[in-house]
Amino acid sequence: MSIFTKISDGLKKTRDSMSGAIDSMLKSFKKIDDELYEELEEILIMSDVGVVTSQKIIERLKEKVKEEKITEASQLKGAIVEVVKEMIVGGEEMHLDTKPSVILMIGVNGAGKTTTIGKLALRLKSEGKKVILGAADTFRAAAIEQLEVWAQRAGVQMIKHAEGADPAAVVFDTIAAGKARGEDVIICDTAGRLQNKKNLMEELAKISRIIERELPDADKEVLLVLDATTGQNAVSQARLFKEAAGITGIVLTKLDGTARGGVVIAIRDELQIPVKYIGVGEGIDDLQQFNAEAFAEALFSELEDVAEPETQEQAEEQVQEEMQAVPEQEVFVAAEQAQSVPAAAEAASEAAAQPQEAAAPAEQLVFALASQNKKKLAELRRILEPMGICVKTAAELGFEEDVEETGTTFAENSFIKASAACKALGVPAIADDSGLCVDALGGAPGIYSARYAGEHGDDLANMNKLLDDMFDVPGRKRTAHYVCAITVVMPDGRTLSTEGTCEGVIAQNPKGNNGFGYDPIFKVGMKTMAQLDDTKKDAISHRGKALRKLQAELPAFLNA
Numbered sequence: 406m407s408i409f410t411k412i413s414d415g416l417k418k419t420r421d422s423m424s425g426a427i428d429s430m431l432k433s434f435k436k437i438d439d440e441l442y443e444e445l446e447e448i449l450i451m452s453d454v455g456v457v458t459s460q461k462i463i464e465r466l467k468e469k470v471k472e473e474k475i476t477e478a479s480q481l482k483g484a485i486v487e488v489v490k491e492m493i494v495g496g497e498e499m500h501l502d503t504k505p506s507v508i509l510m511i512g513v514n515g516a517g518k519t520t521t522i523g524k525l526a527l528r529l530k531s532e533g534k535k536v537i538l539g540a541a542d543t544f545r546a547a548a549i550e551q552l553e554v555w556a557q558r559a560g561v562q563m564i565k566h567a568e569g570a571d572p573a574a575v576v577f578d579t580i581a582a583g584k585a586r587g588e589d590v591i592i593c594d595t596a597g598r599l600q601n602k603k604n605l606m607e608e609l610a611k612i613s614r615i616i617e618r619e620l621p622d623a624d625k626e627v628l629l630v631l632d633a634t635t636g637q638n639a640v641s642q643a644r645l646f647k648e649a650a651g652i653t654g655i656v657l658t659k660l661d662g663t664a665r666g667g668v669v670i671a672i673r674d675e676l677q678i679p680v681k682y683i684g685v686g687e688g689i690d691d692l693q694q695f696n697a698e699a700f701a702e703a704l705f706s707e708l709e710d711v712a713e714p715e716t717q718e719q720a721e722e723q724v725q726e727e728m729q730a731v732p733e734q735e736v737f738v739a740a741e742q743a744q745s746v747p748a749a750a751e752a753a754s755e756a757a758a759q760p761q762e763a764a765a766p767a768e769q770l771v772f773a774l775a776s777q778n779k780k781k782l783a784e785l786r787r788i789l790e791p792m793g794i795c796v797k798t799a800a801e802l803g804f805e806e807d808v809e810e811t812g813t814t815f816a817e818n819s820f821i822k823a824s825a826a827c828k829a830l831g832v833p834a835i836a837d838d839s840g841l842c843v844d845a846l847g848g849a850p851g852i853y854s855a856r857y858a859g860e861h862g863d864d865l866a867n868m869n870k871l872l873d874d875m876f877d878v879p880g881r882k883r884t885a886h887y888v889c890a891i892t893v894v895m896p897d898g899r900t901l902s903t904e905g906t907c908e909g910v911i912a913q914n915p916k917g918n919n920g921f922g923y924d925p926i927f928k929v930g931m932k933t934m935a936q937l938d939d940t941k942k943d944a945i946s947h948r949g950k951a952l953r954k955l956q957a958e959l960p961a962f963l964n965a
Contacts, residue, residue, distance in 0.1 A: 416685065416703050419666030422908070423452040424705050427482070434478040437470060441478060445485075451884050453636040453844070455671035462488055462670075486705045493670055494697035496654070496679025501534075501590055503624045505583045507616055508592045511609060511650055512630035513642065514545060515816030515890070517658035517684060521630050522592055523555025524692040525682070530559055534589040539579030540565040541572040541612065544596045547824065550898030552594055562586065572596065573611045580619045609650055628681060630656045632814070633668060634888065634906050636844055640671050647676055654681035656692075661685045662906060666704060770963075772893070773799040775808065775822040775836035784948075785835065788956050792963075799826040799834065815839055816890035816902055823894040831896055839889035839948060841923045843871065843911065845878045868915065868923055875911055883911040885927065887934075887947040891955050893962070901962045905950025909934075 426448045434441045442463050449459035465488045469475070475484060501508070508525070512518045519542075526536045538556050540563060542548040549565050556563035564579040576593050583591040593616075595609060616625060629652045631639040639657070646652055660666050660683050669680055680695040772789060774782055777798050785796045799805070808825045810818040815838040822836035875883055886908050893901040907929060915925035917935025924934040929945055943949035 416660060416666050416700075418661070418908075419452065420704055423448065423667060426451075427485070427705070431478045431481060437476065437478055437481065441481075442467065447882065449667065451882060452667035453671065454667035455637060455640060455675060458492070458671045458674040461674060462492070465491070482705060486701050489670060489704070490698055490701040493673040493680070493700065497681055497695040497697065499626060499654075499681060499694075500624045501529075501626065503622065505580075505588050505591050505620065506624040507580075507620060507626070508590060509595065509612065509616065509625070509627045510592065510630060511595050511627065511646060511652075513814060513817075514820070515814035516630045516632040518630040519548065519551045519555065519594065521656050521658060521682070521684065521692060522552065522594055523559055524684075526555065526559040526561050526592060528692060529590050530561060535587065536561040536590045536592060537579060537583045537586065537588040538563040539575050539591065539593040541575040541579075542594045542596045543568055543570045543572050543575065547894065547898040547900055548594070548596075551900060554899065562588070572608060573615050576612050577615050577619065580616065584620075606650075613651070625653070626681070627651055627653045628656050629654075629678075630658060631672075633657050633660045633666060633684075634662055634886070634904075635814075635842070636668055636886075637671070638842075638847060639668050640675060641847070643672055643676055643678060647678060652678055654679050656680075656682045656684070658684035659904075661691075662904070669700065771795045771797060771802075771832050773797060773802050773804065773826045773830050773832050773834040775799050775826040775834055781837065784952060788952060789959075792960065796835075799830065802830050802832065804829040810838065814890070815888050816892065816904060819890045819892040820894065820900065820902065823892045823900075827894040827896060833893060833895050835891065835893045837889060837891040837948075837951070839887065841927065842886050842888060843875070844884040844886075845882055845911075846874060868926060871911070871923070872913070872926065880910070880913065885909055885911050887923075887927065889947040889951040891951045893955075893959070899962070899965070901955075901958060903951045903954035903958060905947040905952070905954065907934075907945060907947040907950070 427445065430441070430444050430448060434444075445466075446459050446463050449462060450456055454462070462485070466481070466484060469484045469488060470481070473484065475481060500506075510518055510522055522538065526538060529536050536559070538552060538561060540549045540552045542552070543566060549568060553563055553565065562582070564575060564582050566575050566578070572595065579591055579593060582588075593612070595612065613627075616623075627650055629643060629646050629650070631642060633639065635642075643652070643655060655672055655678055657669060657672070657680055660669075669683070672678060673680060682692055683695050683700075685691050685693055770793065772785070772794055774785060774796055776782070777800055782796065782798060789796050804826050806825065806829070808822045810821060818838035819836045822838070823834040826834035826836065886906050888904065888906050890902060890904045909927050909929045912926045912928045912933055916933045917925050927934050929937075934942060934946065937945075943952075
């Protein structure tokens with residue numbers, strides 16, 4: 406598969422959103438005028454290109470239109486591609502010419518840092534380089550074990566200390582081992598840092614000083630791993646980390662799972678930090694070295710012609726048809742689920758249905774759910790029981806502690822909850838965290854996340870506060886997305902995390918009342934989440950997507 410094809414496939418959601426909107430807009434204009442530019446700027450902003458960068462694109466586009474004497478709106482697409490290429494090109498090469506060279510990986514938990522390190526180690530090894538990893542994330546439970554699994558997969562060396570050890574000491578020992586063993590590249594993991602915690606930033610500075618002291622002449626790359634699904638919040642993270650860590654490049658993960666790929670342009674333009682790698686899938690070869698030309702071409706490549714609805718009623722019918730067209734195996738209906746799991750799971754289901762062949766209850770694999778939510782329990786039982794897994798709440802098994810969610814991302818919080826239950830009970834544990842991220846208000850999980858409901862009284866109070874805060878935000882700019890992260894933690898330290906997102910906008914007039922308090926104001930297409938029945942909601946929702954990923958990935962994870 407070519408680089409263009411791989412990137413193009415990974416950018417499908419962003420392309421469908423951004424390029425589709427631009428194509429539609431250009432067809433509605435015969436001439437190029439101020440109104441067209443305003444429409445284009447709004448589309449770019451909604452695609453997380455950012456206000457400042459979007460304005461720069463428009464100004465450069467106006468210059469290009471004059472220079473090349475472009476007169477028709479239909480001719481504008483190529484000029485947009487060229488402008489974006491000019492803005493993002495340069496600096497994407499990795500500088501690893503010395504022996505050894507050092508790569509320092511930083512970023513908040515949940516962005517995919519450990520996975521990125523593993524994929525990068527494999528990539529460098531395939532290029533003929535000897536690689537050694539340093540497990541300097543000594544604070545997060547199971548971080549060392551996770552990195553060790555990747556080291557084994559990649560077939561590379563790893564240096565580790567005990568959990569809670571001094572990260573700088575780990576880096577020192579890794580450098581010493583790298584020099585002694587003749588390694589080409591030293592990759593050091595670091596704790597998932599919260600950019601507002603001064604002590605962690607000071608620790609990062611300490612690590613950097615050790616690298617400079619021990620390898621003063623070595624090539625050094627400081628790569629910040631960012632989650633593309635966080636949109637403009639990724640830009641904010643990059644800006645703060647740049648001030649503290651001297652970042653040389655960005656690794657943007659999960660581009661295949663979001664319509665917010667425009668953030669690449671914003672990061673490159675606003676911060677002048679080159680993007681080195683992008684993650685466009687979950688496969689081991691889906692960490693792609695960034696190619697500005699291929700990215701711009703893929704981002705704005707032509708979409709298949711789709712007949713556009715002429716009226717709101719036709720638009721609503723089209724949305725309904727698209728929802729109904731979701732393959733049956735992707736809809737969470739109990740009767741169908743048992744038929745769509747892998748062969749191993751089907752065999753387990755058949756065995757469970759035959760009492761004389763079933764495993765004794767004491768030998769059955771038990772998962773502890775770190776929640777007492779009956780709906781979540783029913784959903785997980787529907788998926789896991791056909792695999793021969795018994796699901797019980799952690800409280801039923803004797804762990805009733807209300808774990809405080811101290812992470813900054815949904816993935817981090819689901820890990821915290823599952824880890825606590827697993828450690829206390831000694832059995833596999835599973836947990837989830839989910840909520841709403843509102844782009845116009847910063848994009849990060851904040852006071853509108855479900856876990857903060859108590860701060861403002863109840864869901865209704867939160868919903869009203871959200872609508873009040875967005876009073877001055879134009880309707881078309883009220884973009885938002887739901888996020889759901891599910892994490893499984895095993896007693897041996899292995900973890901499996903899946904995540905689902907659902908893109909939409911915040912409606913002005915609440916409709917219905919179903920599930921989260923924000924469902925009545927979160928629109929997908931022409932419907933709010935509250936107006937969808939359970940089948941259609943599961944087919945498109947953040948939770949439904951995360952659960953389907955869990956169902957697909959869990960059998961291989963358990964057999965690893």
